[in-house]
Amino acid sequence: MLTNFTIHKKWIGIVILMLFSLSFQAQSTLSGQITSNKTPVDFASVYLKGTQLGTSTDTSGKFQIKNIPAGTYTIIASSVGFISEKKTITFKENENITLNFNLKEDNAVLDEVVISGTMKEVSKLASPVPVEVYTAKFFKANPTPSIFESLQNVNGVRPQLNCNVCNTGDIHINGLEGPYTMVLIDGMPIVSGLSTVYGLTGIPQSLIERVEIVKGPASTLYGSEAVGGLINIITKKPSSAPLVSTDIFATTWEEVNADVGVKYNLGKKVDALLGVNYFNYSNPIDNNNDGFTDVTLQNRISLFNKFSFQRKNNRVFTVAGRYVYEDRWGGEMNWEPKYRGGNEVYGESIYTSRWETFGIYQLPTTELINFQFSANGHNQNSVYGDTKYLADQYIAFGQFTWNKVLGKHDILTGAAYRYTYYDDNTPATAKGENLENDPAITHLPGFFVQDEITFNQQHKLLIGMRYDYNSIHGGILSPRVNYKWTSPNQKNILRLSVGNGYRVANVFTEDHAALTGARDVVFEDELLPETSWNGNINFVKKIYLEGGTFIGLDASAFYTYFSNQILPDYETDPNKIIYSNLDGSSVSQGISLNVDVTLKNGLKINAGGTLMDVTVEEDGKKYRQLLTERFQGVWSAGYTIKSLGLTIDYTGNLYGPMRLPVLGELDDRPEFSPWWSIQNIQLTKNFGEHFQLYGGVKNLLNYTPPANSIARAFDPFDENVVFDGNGQVIPTSDNPNALTFDPSYVFAPNQGIRGFLGFRYTLY
Structure with missing residues (x-):
């Protein structure tokens, strides 16, 4: 390296x-x-x-x-x-x-520039693909140490914790599991595979310009993983970034987060942007008295550097890189590093080392041809009690795109190639009777074309097709069609879309539950690629009332049908997690509504709700998918007292019951979670042009999940559990509910109420 x-x-x-x-x-x-x-x-x-x-x-x-x-x-x-x-x-x-x-x-904010829907810069108003845009200002209303947590106030998007002990997680969009969401930085596929679970942290938020979210399959443009949707993190351009931007805050739980961004020049032709993020939490707390840390202890540093080269005829050339190192652990309160990987004191300890590079180079031709590239390496050294998980993953990606306008046709074509190397110490990379190590290498060349046809100012049609050839699974086609209608006064917009998505799964890189706890992992068959079809209807309306009040409505109805879906089976055998392609189908369907209200006095309210139904049908039985809520609501209200230079922000979310993975019929823990809500309040005071002080309270209601969420936390190595000849737990006087140690019963953060205080300094 x-x-x-x-x-x-x-x-x-x-x-x-x-x-x-x-x-x-x-x-x-x-x-x-x-x-x-x-x-x-x-x-x-x-x-x-x-x-x-x-x-x-x-x-x-x-x-x-x-x-x-x-x-x-x-x-x-x-x-x-x-x-x-x-x-x-x-x-x-x-x-x-x-x-x-x-x-x-224009309080509807419909004229922002977006790239995620069509892979090229267009105004949000003109895009035939519905793209939600969230600026840095939106996330500042509820400051968090990572982009993972920041998404908790986005309608239809939920950060899902996957383990009560190490607190790793992924991002759900419209109820679909995290691996179905592709995460990009500046349009390049960076977060995938191992980092779906472990790597969505450490992106310096002081360098984030905006976050774009597309709900529904985007495989036609972005290939595998973009099944449920995509999240595109757009970083600031070095030329327009502040000279210095600093954002530092701490909480009463003794968490400390620091973001620093610095702009500098390498001569007159190269602009550069350096960002550093550091997060530390070293204060073990056990408020629920189960003997385990309520929140994992973390020590994380991330370095980011972006270069922009000035070229002849203003052609684009940018290169960026990022390095992340994280040391996190959770477990019994008396755990120390000397117990790592042993069976004396239970702890889950994860060392993550990750590098990334990505960029874009516009070819010196009269045609608009770009070469986009990215590469990343991820080293994982983890232990879960006495179970070790050691893995290395390297991904290289290159893509040429050609954009050509021919009359009413705006054509984008591209050729891409992705190389993936993955090796670990699990059966996933072993072959033969002697289980010899056999790293998985996947070649994925692809070609795509899309045609955006503008009939007139009111009607636009986008059609696209992608063909990928997976070296293991063969060829895969991904078509899509999008239609947009705009009223003459541009106050009403209707978008219709139909598309196909696919994904090649790797259980050990994507499902933390496969590694933690006492359950055995079982693969019934070789896992085939998952495929999905999605339909979406989106309607946007702007309403202007007398007195200066504005109301913006953004409503959607969605339907996604999966075949070959891979879902972990926790219920057939409470001592196993069984993975196989679904012999049936699953459906994610629902409706969502976002409402923006701006009053003349300056009060701004953004609220949204999603009502969804995610079901699985197999062998004539239909049931709800695990860890998926039927209702999600979010809100953000902000008001500025101009005479005082003081802004008040009130943010929150509300979730309906989820079906949880209980350990058999005798498990006395509820099968469904209760309604729950996380709410926050923040005050921000400006001092002059450069300095800003903020503080507030997180989790005002002090909501935490039940204290018995970790089954048999007092016996993490199952030393006092009795099994029969078939490996089933036998109820005893010491274990009447026939339980084993299991931390996968998790639906909400385990961190209660806490105060925070921070400051921002910006110099232009």
């Missing part, structure tokens, strides 16, 4: 020298102010379309962009809650131009 780094370093140095060798051209400066009704708009984005040049306004709405080559450019000014405005300006050599913008309010 060091050799590769040396080669990359040498290559970057050569590129920089080549850029410096170009002849010098006198460059211009653009400055101005952005206002709305004579009020400055702070932190608005200003950029030159088609280039990497841009910046953000300060608290007085002023901006300045330097080093602009001579030429004609379209200048775009945009901010959340306002309609974007653009002006065309011609710059001569060594010219200073002043340009002001007056933005009009």
Whole structure:
């Protein structure tokens, strides 16, 4: 890996020298102010379309962009809650131009730029694929140490904890398990496989521009894993990021989280953005008195660096890299590292070391051809009691895309290739009677094409097809069709979509329950790829009332049908987890509604609810999928007292009952969880232009799951459990409910009420 780094370093140095060798051209400066009704708009984005040049306004709405080559450019000014405005300006050599913008309010926030639905930048209003956009400001209303926890206030999205001991988790979209969700950074597939469970942490939030969410299959563009939907984390452009951004907070549980971002330059042609995230929690707490830590102890550091190269004709070239190291453990309160992997004191200890690199290079051609690439390596060293899980995974991805507009047709074609190497110490990578080690290597070349047809301003049709060839499972086709209708006044939008998704599963990288607890893992057959068909109807309506009140409605109905689905069977045998392709079908269906309300006095409310039904049908029986709620509600209310410079944010969520994995008929724990809610309040005070102080209370209701969620926490190695000849538990006077140690009965975080205090410092 060091050799590769040396080669990359040498290559970057050569590129920089080549850029410096170009002849010098006198460059211009653009400055101005952005206002709305004579009020400055702070932190608005200003950029030159088609280039990497841009910046953000300060608290007085002023901006300045330097080093602009001579030429004609379209200048775009945009901010959340306002309609974007653009002006065309011609710059001569060594010219200073002043340009002001007056933005009009658009509380529906429908004109934001998104890329996730069609793999190219389009306005949210014009996108035929419904894309939900959440800005950094949204997540600041409830600060968290990771993007995993930040998603708890997004309608239809739920961070799911998979273990009461080590607190690893994944992201559910519309009730579908985490491995069905693809996570990307800047449009590149980074989080998959091992990191679906372990790696969705450590992304410096100070560098996040926005998060885009697409619900439903996106395999036509993004391939395997994008079955239930995708989450695209868009990082800031180095040219428009602040010089310094700092966000540090601590809680009364003695958690500490620090985010630091710094912008710097490597000469005049290379802009760079460095981000560091550090999180530490080293205070064992056992409030429910079960002898186990309520929350895992963690020590995590993440380093992120992004480079943007200025090229001739403003062609795009960016490269970014990230490294994450995490040491986490949970278990009995008297656990120490010396007990790691033994059977004296139970603990689950996970060492994660992960690197990533990704970028985009626009080819020097008259046609718009981009080469996108990413690679990552993930090393996992884990123990669950006396069970060890050691794994290495390496993924390399490359993709060429060509975008061509022919009349009413906007065509995007691409060719992609993904290489996956996976090795571990489980039967998943063993062969033969002697179980010799046999790492899994998968080649996945693919080709896709989509045609976005604009009939007129009201009607748009998107059709697409992808073909992938998996070196193990063969060829897979993934088609999709999307249609968008917009009313003449653009206050009503209807979107219809039908698509196909597929996924190749690896149980040990995706299901933490396969490794923890006392259950044996059983594979009935070789696991085949899962496939799904999805239909979605989305309707958006904007309502303007007298007095300045605005109401925005965003409603959806969804239906997903799965075949060959892989679901863990906890119920056939309480001592086993049985994995096989479903001999039947499963369905995820439901409706959701998001409501945005803005009052003239400045009160803003965002609320949403999803009513869903996720069922499995097999052998003539129909039942609810485990760990899936029927109802989810979220809300966020914010109000700013301008005279005091004080903002109040109240956020929360509400979940309906979920069916839980009990250990047989004698298990006295409830089969269904209760209704539960996590609510938070925060006060934020601005001091001048650069400094911000915030604090509040998390989990106001002090909700935690039942104290007996971990079965037989007092006997984690099952030393006093009696089994019969078939491996079944025999009820005894010491174990009348025939239980074994099992931490998989989990549906809510085990962390109670706590206060927090933090500050943000931003320098432009």
